[in-house]
Amino acid sequence: MPDLRGRLQELADAAARDGVTPGPAHAIRRGRQRRRRIAGGMASLLVVAVVAGATGTGQLGNQPSRPVTPATTPSPAPALRVQTEKPRPGSLEEDAFRQLTSELRRCPGGSSIPADLIGYVWSEKYQRLWMVAAKQPPAQKTRFCWTSGLFDATGNGSRWGARRVATQTSPLTSLGGGYDSGLWEIQGRVSKKATRLQLRFRDGRAPMDLAVIDAGDRYPVNFYVGFFSQPHASFQRDGWAADTLTAVDAAGRTVTSCRVGPKGGGTPKCPQN
C-alpha cells in the first residue's frame, strides 16, 4: 500500500473541506462554561477535604478505611499525598477512575470482575492527578491486571494500557513517560517489603523519594509514582535524567535496586512489567 499517505491526505482534505465547526467564539464560550463547571466541582471537593482534615481522621465520614499495617506504611514524597478514599460523585477522581475501569475491561474476566481503586496522588506542583487501579485475576488464574493514568485538572489525560503482570516475583518494575512542559513520570510496582523508594538522577540533582501506594492485602505488590522536570532539549541531548531506583525496608535495608537509565555499574535494568 505505497499510497497510504496519499489516501490519508485525501480523507483529511475532504474533512477539512466539508467539516463544519461553529467557530472560535463558540469554542471560547464552551471553554468558559466548562471551566465554571469544574471550578464548582473542585470547590466542593476542597470543602470536603477541609472538613475531613478538621475531624483529624483524613477519611471521608462514611468511607471504610483501608487496612494499613504500620510496618509497611509508606513514606511518600512530601509533595505527593497518597489518597485511597472512594472518589466523590462528579469529581475529577471519579472521572479518572471511570477511565481506568474502562481500560481494565480489556483484562481477562472483562467487566465481570470489578476494578479496584488502589490509590491516587495530586501533584500541586504539576497540577496533575495520578491514579492506579487494578483487577483481580479470574478464578484459577494468578496474574492480576493493573493500569494507571495521569490527568490534568479537567480530566484530560494519558492512560497506560491495562497490563497483566508478567511475573509476580519481580520486586521492582518501572515505566516512564514524558509530557508537555518537560514533566516526566516514573511509576511501577514494588515489593511489599519496601517502605521507601528512592530515585537517583544522572544529572547531579538530589535523589527523590517516590510515593508508595499500599495496594492492601488483595494484591501481592504495592505501587509507586513520582514526577520530575527535565526539559525535552536536555532529554534529547543527554537522555533521561532518571538513573537508579532503590527500594528500602523499614529497617533501612536495601530490598532491591535497578536502573531506569542506561545500563551500568552491575545493577540490573528494571523490568517494565
Place this chain on the structure above:
Amino acid sequence: MADTEGFEEFYVATIGRLLGQLYPVTGDLHEAEEIVQEAYARASVRWARLRDYDVPEAWVRRVAMNLAADRGRRLQRQARALLRAGPPPQVPPVSIEALALAEALRTLPMHQRQAIVLHHLADLPLEEVAATLGTRSGTVKSWLARGRRALAARLGDPEEVLS
C-alpha cells in the same frame, strides 16, 4: 493582553488540519467535528499559557486524540445495540480508495489508528507520536507495524512491504 488574544487566528489557521487528522481516527465527520471543537474549547481557557508554547497545535492535537480514544471506548459499548441498525457514519465525498482506507482504519484498534494518522499524515516522528499518545516510541513502532499489516491485509495487497 486579553486571555484569548490570538486564539481566533490560531483556531482559523489550524482547525482544518486538526479536523483532517481526527476524521481518519474517528471514521465519522460529525464525531471528529465535535471532538475537535471540544479540544479547542479546552485550549481557549488555557490560551494565556498555551500561546507561549512553541507549537500550541500539538497540545490541542493531544487533547483531541485523548478525547477520541475516550469516545471510541464509549461508542464501542453503545454501538452494539444502536449503531448496527442506525445510519452509517457520516463521511465526506472521497475516492473509492480513500473510502476503503477509511473503512479499513475503522477496524483497527484506536491506538493503532492514532499512531498511523499521527505518523503518516501529521508527519510526526516516533518520539512525538509516543509523547502525544502517552507511551514509548518502541510501543508506537509496534502499533504502526501491526496497523500497517492489518491495513495491507484488508486492502488486498498483503505482499506489499509497507514503510
